Amino acid sequence: MDKRLRRILPKVQKPARYTGGEYNQIIKDKASVDLRMALCFPDTYEIGMSNLGIKILYGAINEMDGVWCERCFAPWGDMEDEMRRANIPLWALESGDPLAEFDAIGFSVGYEMAYTNVLNMLDLAGIPLRSADRKSLTPLVFAGGTSNVNPEPMADILDFCFIGEGEEMDSELLLLLRKAKAEDWSKERFLSEAANIEGIYVPSLYEPIYNDDGTLKEIKVKDGAPEYVRRRIVTDFDSAYFPTKPIVPSTEIVHDRVTLELFRGCIRGCRFCQAGFVYRPVRSRSSERLVSQGIESLESTGYQEITLSSLSTSDYRPLSELCDGLLDFCVPRSIGLSLPSLRADNFSLDLMSKVQQVRKSGLTFAPEAGTQRLRDAINKNVSEEDLLNTCRIAFEGGWNNIKLYFMLGLPTETDEDVLGISELAMKVLWLWKSHASNKARGVNITVSTSCFVPKPHTPFQWEAQVDMEEYRRRVALLREHMRAKAISYNWHDADTSLIEAVLSRGDRRIGAVIEEVWKNGGKLDSWSEYFSFARWMAAFEKCGLDPKFYACRERTFDEVLPWSRVDIGVKPEFLWREREMCYNAELSPDCRKKCTNCGALSLMNGGRCDG
């Protein structure tokens, strides 16, 4: 280990985050690989190591001969200070080698608030921030992940972006890089070749042209790059790579357990939900395969807990078989099985009683809106009756801890809808009073509201976000009506929601704001310890950009959107139709009742959508 590093580690919190050496890490012989990739996660080790995407990509890339993929996370502030003081450039965990020595530096960016971290990590690695300032072929700096469905805000930083599922593109990209290195290509040549790989968006080949009013006139395609970058997906998900030997951290992380991925995509079509549209079509894994992947993972890690991951666990068809298969293995070994993302129905409760034989943890539901009208408008297919029924059965069964999640500021929301949240919470409380099996233990009902952030590639991508004053007024209104002692109310602050809204639907000019924020010390912006609203507002001011232009402005259907060169599968016409249905409070059927021809099937190359 580097002597300078050895000296600073004892001074920082949780040094095991920075050392590597965990069980199941992959070590290769440097001399026998010709490509080295750093898989970077722009947040802390505890968050990044909990991320299933990172586990999949790490495993899948390391399956390639001659390629060694290592991990790199953002240091916490105390470590960053020590690193800068001791002049230690950011390194990859496995080898301890500085990032600048790598051929490929790929960031997995799941949320927009991590953008400043990408800049900070590049800077800590001593790598120039802007693509244009990195003249040589390597290191290439790129990103994938959900936030890249709008690649424009980070366009000046990244050499290219992955639109879609990385395990599908990485190998193709790395093979091209191997060829480019062997034949000594220029970076420009490499990028123009890479643009031909389906799913790769090379920002330098797309030029935004603006109107006088600041909206986009067009995004000009240069040098024969594709008109649209079509999202790349794993079509045969059942047999796709899955990491059954994930790294077991030697220190505690956020989700410290085995995670199984049941399916990608979602049949529900909740209109606010980005994941529900950008991961379509639905592709599932068989329960037999999942059971064996689960057992293999538990045996290779020694974890005592396993969880199921998908956008809506209840919609996995063979959920009972899967749970039975896993419980056969887990129960005799005292391994816990947890089921997140269940719908509020009887079946879910039966299932939960079955899997939670020892402890009754809290129940969490996300009705998202307080009235049926608004729930219909956002296509959240939960009826009040279902929800209350489930709560009643839960109270009868001894549960006494319920969390309810809502959003404020959804399109078409009125004060009646806002107050509907407190009414619903009161109904839940009355149910407990009339049905609780053990009243002596009391009840906790937690209501949380966040501020709705319109996202690209959703029916609400054209919507204005309610401004901060209005959001705060609605929070205050709701607070006044949350009087019961058993109900606690938490609300998300308006500041981060505004910034997230700007970054989500930002254009290329927003890159300058991100850079300005970083220059003034911005990093770890998803942590309240580090986020500074004033710093962001000062950066908008300096760059001459108005955050409300991006967050709080309604777009017309024919406005050129910054992400319009990205073909996510789901068609804009479909999204617009869904938006109009929202304004009529009309429901769309879920994909199993009736296919709505959203367009995502076109990505399957003839394969079937499991909707």
Add this chain to the structure above:
Amino acid sequence: MDNLRLRFSKTGRAVYISHLDLMRTMQRAFLRAGMPLKYSEGFNPHAQISFALPLSVGTASLCDLMDFHLNGFMSLSEIPFRLNRALPEGIEVLEAYEWENKFKNIKWLDVEGIFEYDNRSPSEMLPGLMDFFARDSIVIKKKTKSGVNDTDIAPAIRSITFDAGEGIVTLKALISAQEPTLNPELLPSALEQLAPELKPDFASFTRMQIYDADMRIFR
């Protein structure tokens, strides 16, 4: 199988694994090795394991001990073999055996340390270091739960020797492991407090051997 003990080393990158994390790491390693530990009964079952002398983050050890109980039977020689394939880099099991001697009988600890001097000559440091630690009383301020206390560490140092090397001074010390416990990191902090001119730029330690009160190697 009950009353089993592991002797293991913790070196390299593993020295940064904290005591709490080590407990979790060990439990998982036993499961990976297909040797389930015995769990306590009750509402919150936990593996029944205990460590002889909790190791502070950054200190290496060639002689740490952990007691455990196994569900089922297994040849003792099989245990290190299986565990070593299941442990993270830097933790190595040296042997497993049934214990006869309780942890409370541990008294002395043999540690080796490295004092790094960046801009001073290690050999010029030697006389000062020897004189300093030869004092009859070395009273330092030590942070405890109840505040800052004055502690005399001299009685807890049974012997200490220094040697100069390239940019470093190596030390071998026999210190009290229990009643009182002397954390070897207090050696450089004593210098910092009482003889800052001798304080190394960096110090690291390795536990070499554990003894009982009669200086018999403790197993």
